[in-house]
Amino acid sequence: xxxxxxxxxxxxxxxxxxxxxxxxxxxxxxxxxxxxxxxxxxxxxxxxxxxxxxxxxxxxxxxxxxxxxxxxxxxxxxxxxxxxxxxxxxxxxxxxxxxxxxxxxxxxxxxxxxxxxxxxxxxxxxxxxxxxxxxxxxxxxxxxxxxxxxxxxxx
Amino acid sequence: xxxxxxxxxxxxxxxxxxxxxxxxxxxxxxxxxxxxxxxxxxxxxxxxxxxxxxxxxxxxxxxxxxxxxxxxxxxxxxxxxxxxxxxxxxxxxxxxxxxxxxxxxxxxxxxxxxxxxxxxxxxxxxxxxxxxxxxxxxxxxxxxxxxxxxxxxxxxxxxxxxxxxxxxxxxxxxxxxxxxxxxxxxxxxxxxxxxxxxxxxxxxxxxxxxxxxxxxxxxxxxxxxxxxxxxxxxxxxxxxxxxxxxxxxxxxxxxxxxxx
Numbered sequence: 001x002x003x004x005x006x007x008x009x010x011x012x013x014x015x016x017x018x019x020x021x022x023x024x025x026x027x028x029x030x031x032x033x034x035x036x037x038x039x040x041x042x043x044x045x046x047x048x049x050x051x052x053x054x055x056x057x058x059x060x061x062x063x064x065x066x067x068x069x070x071x072x073x074x075x076x077x078x079x080x081x082x083x084x085x086x087x088x089x090x091x092x093x094x095x096x097x098x099x100x101x102x103x104x105x106x107x108x109x110x111x112x113x114x115x116x117x118x119x120x121x122x123x124x125x126x127x128x129x130x131x132x133x134x135x136x137x138x139x140x141x142x143x144x145x146x147x148x149x150x151x152x153x154x155x
Numbered sequence: 156x157x158x159x160x161x162x163x164x165x166x167x168x169x170x171x172x173x174x175x176x177x178x179x180x181x182x183x184x185x186x187x188x189x190x191x192x193x194x195x196x197x198x199x200x201x202x203x204x205x206x207x208x209x210x211x212x213x214x215x216x217x218x219x220x221x222x223x224x225x226x227x228x229x230x231x232x233x234x235x236x237x238x239x240x241x242x243x244x245x246x247x248x249x250x251x252x253x254x255x256x257x258x259x260x261x262x263x264x265x266x267x268x269x270x271x272x273x274x275x276x277x278x279x280x281x282x283x284x285x286x287x288x289x290x291x292x293x294x295x296x297x298x299x300x301x302x303x304x305x306x307x308x309x310x311x312x313x314x315x316x317x318x319x320x321x322x323x324x325x326x327x328x329x330x331x332x333x334x335x336x337x338x339x340x341x342x343x344x345x346x347x348x349x350x351x352x353x354x355x356x357x358x359x360x361x362x363x364x365x366x367x368x369x370x371x372x373x374x375x376x377x378x379x380x381x382x383x384x385x386x387x388x389x390x391x392x393x394x395x396x397x398x399x400x401x402x403x404x405x406x407x408x409x410x411x412x413x414x415x
Contacts (some may be wrong), residue, residue, distance in 0.1 A: 010283045032294075033296050064297070079298065082294060082296070082298070083298065087298065094219065107348065108305070108348065108349055110348065110352070112361050113240070117292045124382055
């Protein structure tokens with residue numbers, strides 16, 4: 001009986017050895033940037049409505065646009081500068097220029113082993129010009145990688 | 156009255172003549188087997204072996220079990236892990252010691268194991284004391300690249316471990332074996348947003364459960380012998396026997412019938 005048990009054990013040992021996992025580096029399939037997710041609303045109707053044209057770039061970075069005459073964009077993803085406590089953007093909606101500035105607190109967030117770290121933010125009430133923008137309201141002040149509305153821009 | 160005495164005496168006589176009822180419980184045949192209780196001192200061998208192929212993780216681990224009886228043993232384990240990970244946007248280091256305590260259960264029957272084999276499972280509570288740091292991290296977005304680091308932090312981590320496997324004594328007082336473990340993190344002192352990606356003794360931090368496979372060699376020191384009672388298994392009658400018995404009974408009834 002004992003020898004039979006030993007044979008079973010040795011067979012199991014060999015089987016388990018085959019199960020030894022091979023370590024291969026993983027890949028990151030998550031969103032790694034925390035954007036301010038801005039949705040556009042018509043001030044007249046109060047309903048969500050994508051502008052006919054949207055151009056967006058950081059103040060002082062007009063050579064590098066985030067959106068350039070983008071059409072039917074229902075939600076704009078606005079990246080914040082993690083190295084400072086505030087940053088501003090030029091926003092051209094339907095050919096009319098406005099600026100919008102954010103101040104925020106920034107903190108580090110570990111996403112996963114494969115994706116590493118990112119920066120999350122908590123924004124204050126933004127400051128903006130009102131050439132075409134009517135009001136900007138905060139829906140959720142925590143800026144994370146989750147797909148959730150942060151601000152509403154009425155124009 | 157006389158008839159009642161005759162009835163009682165007859166009843167006693169019948170009861171005595173039936174073997175199953177007449178035997179006292181102490182007279183039921185019981186076997187015993189002598190089992191040596193042992194202290195097992197084990198070293199995990201896959202950790203050092205894997206370190207030669209992957210210098211990013213060193214895991215040194217061992218345990219001591221003390222047999223409480225033929226089924227249960229007290230488990231005390233511990234070890235040390237040194238982990239490093241690096242990819243394009245960050246690097247991470249964690250090192251520290253861990254301790255585990257619990258109970259192991261041998262599911263094999265004593266007469267099968269003879270004190271040499273163990274197949275079963277264990278429930279252990281784990282505690283890890285470690286340091287972790289991120290010497291380098293980089294994040295890129297529209298505004299450019301931000302590089303920073305996280306200084307060394309000391310943390311605790313508590314976890315539960317359920318393990319199962321097999322151990323066999325291949326030479327006198329020398330065993331080899333393997334254990335598969337499932338671990339559940341129950342508490343960590345690290346901040347929620349900066350959870351380490353690796354906890355010594357537990358494994359990767361981002362997972363709800365972690366799995367481990369360990370190979371052990373162990374040296375066993377017998378310290379006591381106990382006698383374990385084994386109930387004999389009831390002998391099952393084969394269908395042929397039953398059929399034969401049945402035909403014999405029929406014959407007897409037939410003869411009785413003829414006799415009557």
